[in-house]
Amino acid sequence: MNFPLYNSMRKLIQKPHDRYTTDLQALVNNRWENSTQTSFNVWMETEIGTGNYEQVDVSVDTAIDIGTGFKKGDDFKVFSFKNISREIILGTMFFTDTDYWICVNTNGFASPTNSCEVRRCNNTLAWIDPSTGVVKHEPCIIDYELSSPRPRHDKDIDVADGHIFVIVQGSEITRAIEKNQRFILSGQPYKLSAIQSLLDTRYFATNPNIENSTLLYLDMYLDMIQPDDDLVSNVANADNYQYRLNIQPPYSEIANRIVPNAQFDGILVPTVTTSGGDVTEKSVVFSGDEHVDVQADGKYKLTGNVGDVAHITATVGDNPNISETTTIRIAPNPDGENNDALIVNPLYTIVRQQQPVWFSVEFYRNGEKQTDKEITWTYSGLDESYFALTQSYGNNFMLAAKKFSTTPLQLTFSAGGLSKTITIQLQPLF
Numbered sequence: 389m390n391f392p393l394y395n396s397m398r399k400l401i402q403k404p405h406d407r408y409t410t411d412l413q414a415l416v417n418n419r420w421e422n423s424t425q426t427s428f429n430v431w432m433e434t435e436i437g438t439g440n441y442e443q444v445d446v447s448v449d450t451a452i453d454i455g456t457g458f459k460k461g462d463d464f465k466v467f468s469f470k471n472i473s474r475e476i477i478l479g480t481m482f483f484t485d486t487d488y489w490i491c492v493n494t495n496g497f498a499s500p501t502n503s504c505e506v507r508r509c510n511n512t513l514a515w516i517d518p519s520t521g522v523v524k525h526e527p528c529i530i531d532y533e534l535s536s537p538r539p540r541h542d543k544d545i546d547v548a549d550g551h552i553f554v555i556v557q558g559s560e561i562t563r564a565i566e567k568n569q570r571f572i573l574s575g576q577p578y579k580l581s582a583i584q585s586l587l588d589t590r591y592f593a594t595n596p597n598i599e600n601s602t603l604l605y606l607d608m609y610l611d612m613i614q615p616d617d618d619l620v621s622n623v624a625n626a627d628n629y630q631y632r633l634n635i636q637p638p639y640s641e642i643a644n645r646i647v648p649n650a651q652f653d654g655i656l657v658p659t660v661t662t663s664g665g666d667v668t669e670k671s672v673v674f675s676g677d678e679h680v681d682v683q684a685d686g687k688y689k690l691t692g693n694v695g696d697v698a699h700i701t702a703t704v705g706d707n708p709n710i711s712e713t714t715t716i717r718i719a720p721n722p723d724g725e726n727n728d729a730l731i732v733n734p735l736y737t738i739v740r741q742q743q744p745v746w747f748s749v750e751f752y753r754n755g756e757k758q759t760d761k762e763i764t765w766t767y768s769g770l771d772e773s774y775f776a777l778t779q780s781y782g783n784n785f786m787l788a789a790k791k792f793s794t795t796p797l798q799l800t801f802s803a804g805g806l807s808k809t810i811t812i813q814l815q816p817l818f
Contacts, residue, residue, distance in 0.1 A: 550609065572618070729806070
């Protein structure tokens, strides 16, 4: 039998669980200010890995060792929240006035309230992101026990091999850390041997909002100091993945004129290389001052007056610390004068054996490519037994190193009354 009025009233009646949690929340709200444990300033990360924090009402309580019943100490605390329905996941970062804390255990299952156990971060992981060259920093926890589970065998003596556990938040940044990666912790080098996430597929199945492990345990062993380790900044292999930016033409070659009726006055072409001299594909962002308008592709139009100096800055898109500024002096413009430039793109400084490189040489007038200009070239420094240069598809070139040499190879390209000389070092493959 259908009772519409009765069914409608049931929807308005709170279930026992809902009534209990509502009353409990009201009780917590009413007595919150009466506790000395709720007077601390605590900020919680809004989302794993974002670094964005919001202030939350937290009661800071003592953590107890279940096995002994003793207090764990000030590096271990329990955070209980004024909002009893707040959800906390492993790896959530907290920040107090002086310290970072990581959630290492949660207590929300089958509980009307929600709390978590946190540990104070006592060190910082620092490493260079191979894709960008940016130094990453992540607060971490180093376990107190420094063990030596295995000896390191040398030809003369056995040396104890130090072993530590490092706990760090599992984010998109830290999940990119690879095995055998090296770290410097308080001036001591360590090598990562294993990554333990402590979460399996069953955890992800019951927590649909979590796609990857948010708490990582890193197993590290003592390593040897290497020449490029920065023991002051605690960055291992600090010279690796250092990118360099080169702009053509350089500032010393530019004294541009404002060309009437021309869409552009010139073009700048960037080349990004690694510390080893290898060219890499990276986006470059251009910006200019009030004397110049510059586009994303490096073409620019001078807007200042004769005698003004324009500045154009090129910045690597994923690393704002890598930039190069070109200074352009605006010169008088006699009738019929144009801004001509010969551009090599990309600009290689090192070519290795068995790794031929391709580049183009183009003649530009007022920032526009001129396809009717014939490119010629000559060489010096080395003879053709050391290299092979092939021109194909217009102004495209392929350069291969047959032998390596400590003497650099010089290639001079000419077109339209301009010439440009580049210096290339021929090196072995390894």
